[in-house]
Amino acid sequence: MQNPRVKLPEKAKPGEVIQVKTLISHVMETGQRKDADGKTIPRKIINSFSAKFEGQDVFSAEMFPGISANPYLSFFFKVPGPGEFEFTWVEDGGARVVQKEKLNVVA
Amino acid sequence: MTKIGSPAVCNRRRFVVAAAAATAVAVLPSLPALAQDQPEAKPWDALVKKILGDAKPVEGKLTIDMAEIAENGNTVPFTVAVDSPMSDKDYVKAIHLISTANPRPEVVVFRFTPAAGVAKAESRLRLVSTQDVIAIAELSDGKFLMTRRPVKVTVGGCGG
Numbered sequence: 001m002q003n004p005r006v007k008l009p010e011k012a013k014p015g016e017v018i019q020v021k022t023l024i025s026h027v028m029e030t031g032q033r034k035d036a037d038g039k040t041i042p043r044k045i046i047n048s049f050s051a052k053f054e055g056q057d058v059f060s061a062e063m064f065p066g067i068s069a070n071p072y073l074s075f076f077f078k079v080p081g082p083g084e085f086e087f088t089w090v091e092d093g094g095a096r097v098v099q100k101e102k103l104n105v106v107a
Numbered sequence: 108m109t110k111i112g113s114p115a116v117c118n119r120r121r122f123v124v125a126a127a128a129a130t131a132v133a134v135l136p137s138l139p140a141l142a143q144d145q146p147e148a149k150p151w152d153a154l155v156k157k158i159l160g161d162a163k164p165v166e167g168k169l170t171i172d173m174a175e176i177a178e179n180g181n182t183v184p185f186t187v188a189v190d191s192p193m194s195d196k197d198y199v200k201a202i203h204l205i206s207t208a209n210p211r212p213e214v215v216v217f218r219f220t221p222a223a224g225v226a227k228a229e230s231r232l233r234l235v236s237t238q239d240v241i242a243i244a245e246l247s248d249g250k251f252l253m254t255r256r257p258v259k260v261t262v263g264g265c266g267g
Contacts, residue, residue, distance in 0.1 A: 017224040030233075032210050058222045061230070066206055066214035068182040068231040068264075075217070078193075078224025 001026050001046060001091050004099045011106050012079045020051065020059075021074045024089050024097065030065035048090045049073055053103075054083040081105060151205050151212035151241065155253075158203055158243050164253035169202070169244045171256050180234040180264030187217065188227035189244045189252065199226035201245040207255075208238035233264040 007021040024046065031043025043065060050060040059075040082105040090096045172186040189199045198221045204214040217228040226244070234240075237259045244252040 030210075053222065056222060057220050059220070059228070060218045061228070062216040062218075064211060064213040064215060066204075066209050066211060066232050068233055072184075072229070072231050074229040075219075076223050076225040076227055078222060080222070 001089060001095060001097055004087065004089065004097050006085070006087060006099060006101050008085070008101055008103055011104050014079055014081050014105060014107070017076050017078050018103075019074060020077055020085070021072070022049070022051075022087060023070060023072050025070050026089075026091070028063075028065065028067060028069045028071060032065065044092050046071055046089050046091050048088075050088050051075065051077075052086045053077065053080075055086075058085075079103065079105060149207070149212075151207045154205055154212045155241065155243065158245070159251055159253075162249070162251045164243060164251040166254060167252065169242055169252040169254045171204075171240060171242045171254060173240065173256065173258055175257075176259045176261065177234060178261045180236070180260040180262055182231045182264065183234050183258070183260075184229065184231050185240070186227065186229045187242050187244075188225075189246075191226045191246070193219070193221050193224055193226055195221050196247070198247045199244055200247055202226070202228065203243045203245070204232065205241040205243070206232070206234065206238060207241065209233065209235050214240075234258060234260045235263045236260050 001024060003025045005023045009018050012018050026046050029041055029044040033041045035041050045063060045065055047063055051058045058077055061073055063071060083103060085101045085103060087099045088096055168190045170188050173183065177183040187202045187204060191197065191199045199219050202217045205212050206214050214232050215230060219226050239255045239257050241255040
């Protein structure tokens with residue numbers, strides 16, 4: 001679980017609905033595959049993602065092995081004003097990656 | 108079966124029994140096709156019931172946007188959306204995406220708040236084979252929307 005990437009518009013206006021795109025590198029091991037010795041490779045996926053803006057919940061996702069490797073997630077956000085996003089990805093086992101991004105709001 | 112018949116009779120009886128069995132086997136595969144509207148309890152069916160509870164979902168306002176033919180089942184882009192005002196009183200709480208043929212029916216649950224402004228989300232999913240994908244939206248007033256769409260998969264995507 002590494003290299004989280006977030007794409008926000010360069011500029012946003014208050015009241016505007018913007019698209020937020022996120023991507024993170026992860027194999028998303030399904031728990032269905034077998035290795036060369038015929039042993040099942042244990043499941044290891046990113047099972048949750050959440051996005052907050054200035055501490056307020058905006059969007060979240062519960063993911064299952066049906067989500068592709070290097071999970072891409074995109075959602076929308078109605079800009080209330082200037083502030084900062086906090087994105088969190090959580091892997092099976094509890095490891096997490098947190099990424100903060102300021103939104104450039106122009107009047 | 109009788110033990111007193113001549114071998115010839117026995118053989119004929121065996122033949123009749125075998126022929127009847129063969130006919131039964133030949134007929135069987137067509138039965139599920141006839142029963143398509145009343146599917147037997149499948150994992151995805153149980154999941155749909157678990158999400159809906161006693162609620163009766165309605166169609167419309169909820170869309171799944173996805174290619175009709177997915178060349179690579181390992182990564183199939185999709186968008187789910189509900190036409191909703193996303194106000195504090197009327198918004199979409201969640202959209203569930205369900206596979207009808209993957210080893211596990213759950214794919215993803217998107218959870219929204221009115222802060223999103225638009226009830227729309229995108230991701231990429233794995234599809235093991237040609238199948239129907241189901242979306243269920245849970246609204247703030249307790250109602251549910253449901254839709255399903257078929258997708259053809261050229262190369263399945265669940266690894267080895």
